[in-house]
Amino acid sequence: MLRTVITGVSGRMGSTLLRLARSTPGLTVVGATSRTGSPAVGQDAGTAARLSDPLGLAVLDDLGKAIDAGAQVVIDFTSAEASVEHARLCAVRGVPMVIGSTGFSPDTRSEVASASMSIPIVLAPNTSVGVNVVIQVAAELARVLGEGFDVEVLETHHNKKKDAPSGTALRLAEVLAQSLGRTSDDLVFARKGWLGARAPQEIGVQALRGGDVVGEHTVFFFGEGERVELTHRATSRDQFAKGALRAANWVVAQRPGIYDMADVLGLKRTA
Ligand SMILES: NC(=O)C1=CN([C@@H]2O[C@H](COP(=O)(O)OP(=O)(O)OC[C@H]3O[C@@H](n4cnc5c(N)ncnc54)[C@H](OP(=O)(O)O)[C@@H]3O)[C@@H](O)[C@H]2O)C=CC1
Ligand SMILES: O=C(O)C1=N[C@H](C(=O)O)C[C@H](O)C1
Numbered sequence: 001m002l003r004t005v006i007t008g009v010s011g012r013m014g015s016t017l018l019r020l021a022r023s024t025p026g027l028t029v030v031g032a033t034s035r036t037g038s039p040a041v042g043q044d045a046g047t048a049a050r051l052s053d054p055l056g057l058a059v060l061d062d063l064g065k066a067i068d069a070g071a072q073v074v075i076d077f078t079s080a081e082a083s084v085e086h087a088r089l090c091a092v093r094g095v096p097m098v099i100g101s102t103g104f105s106p107d108t109r110s111e112v113a114s115a116s117m118s119i120p121i122v123l124a125p126n127t128s129v130g131v132n133v134v135i136q137v138a139a140e141l142a143r144v145l146g147e148g149f150d151v152e153v154l155e156t157h158h159n160k161k162k163d164a165p166s167g168t169a170l171r172l173a174e175v176l177a178q179s180l181g182r183t184s185d186d187l188v189f190a191r192k193g194w195l196g197a198r199a200p201q202e203i204g205v206q207a208l209r210g211g212d213v214v215g216e217h218t219v220f221f222f223g224e225g226e227r228v229e230l231t232h233r234a235t236s237r238d239q240f241a242k243g244a245l246r247a248a249n250w251v252v253a254q255r256p257g258i259y260d261m262a263d264v265l266g267l268k269r270t271a
Contacts, residue, residue, distance in 0.1 A: 004248060005031035005071045005095075007086060009059055010040035012160075013077035013100060015049035016237040017244060022055070024245050031066030032059050035082070067093050073248045077240075079162070080104045087115035096254070098122045098247045100240065102167030113258055120254035124261040125167025127243030131217065132261045134232045135175055136268065138219045141230060142179035149221040149228070151176055152204040156216040164207040165189065168217050173205050176219065 004021060008014040009032035021029050032045035038061070040048035046055035060066050063074070063086055076086050077100040088111070090097050099112065102125045112123055126132065142151065153176070155169040165173075173187050180203075188202045198204075214234040221228040234240070247264045262268065 001028040002026060002249060002252065003028055003030045003070050003072045005029070005033065005063070005066045005069075005074045006045075007033045007063065007074065007076045007082070008035075008078035009045050010034055010038065010048040010050075011077065013237060013240060013244075015051070016241040017075055017077065018045060018049040018055070019051055020238060020241045021245060022051075027245065027248070029055065029057065030069040030071055031063075032057055033063050033066050034059050034061060035078075036061040063089050064093070067095055071095055073098065073252050075100075075244050075248055077101055077244070080108045084108050084111045087112050087121065090121075091115035091118040094119060096120045096251045098124070098127075098244050098251055100124060100127055100244055103163030104167075116258040117256055119256050120251050120259065121257075122247040122251045122259045122261070122264060124243075124247065124264075125171050126215075126240070127247060127261055128232075128234060128239040129243055129261075129265060130239065131168055131232050131234075132243075132265055132267060134217070134219075134230060135172060136262070138172055138230055139175045139179045141219070141221060141228060142176050145221050145223070145228065146180075147200070149223045150198060150200065150202070150204075151180070152206065152220045152222065154206045154208070154218045154220065156208040156210070156213050158213050159209050159211060161209060164209070165205045166207065166215065166217070168215070169205050169207065172217060172219060173203050176203055 034040040040059045041061045044054040045057045048059045075098045080103040083099045083101040153169050155166045186201045188204045216233045218231040250264045
């Protein structure tokens, strides 16, 4: 049985992970955490995650204590800042991680990279199988269509999402730029004002927020007289959680290093 700790257990993803982990053969949840000061701390994890049954496991605000229950892997969907703290601790304790949090700055990402010198970490802005295949296809489409198509990425998420653009949109933009031989200087985040005509090398990234949208990403290739659109729509968080649980099983057998879902799924790395 893979002894697993889930952080942020009362959150949208943490609660989905706990529900699905309970019915995943070969995996057992030995710890659950939340933020210090959260009402979830001290509650039963099942209650904190709004499940129908209690789990018989209290939510802690100390990941170290949760790991003491013999954890073999930590699954972390909290925030970039919290994930950095968690990664530092897991590196010291030698516990592999799956990090699904987004909103990393270059500095916080390099902190995760430092932790990955000691432990294997899957760091994935999107753990659904579908999105990761879409990322591969987008890279291929960019290569095949080449110049002559204006490339734009549009993402839509629920009104509680804090970071923008989404980690997935950033990943798509990075992969598209690499495919097209462009750089991060070519990424254009939203537009306003008298900007002049669109430069052909731009890769636009736009974000919409509203309602309960789970997560939608479209890559547009605008050509002359034709347009290609590649869209992924998540209608449930279950697919993110299933991918993360699959990554947890995979990461415990890896050497220290930083991995993404393409590695877990055996897809060709795109960037
Ligand atoms: N990789 C993927 O496929 C996906 C990634 N995400 C990303 O995952 C992250 C979480 O998303 P979501 O579940 O919607 O957000 P939520 O805000 O619903 O959940 C985050 C949870 O983490 C808790 N938390 C914050 N700090 C800590 C800490 N130090 N220790 C333990 N728990 C902590 C929060 O507590 P409190 O509310 O009290 O602050 C909250 O319960 C985001 O970065 C999001 O972008 C989301 C979906 C899919
Ligand atoms: O915050 C979310 O909800 C999501 N975040 C991820 C991201 O930023 O890409 C993945 C997913 O689209 C849902």
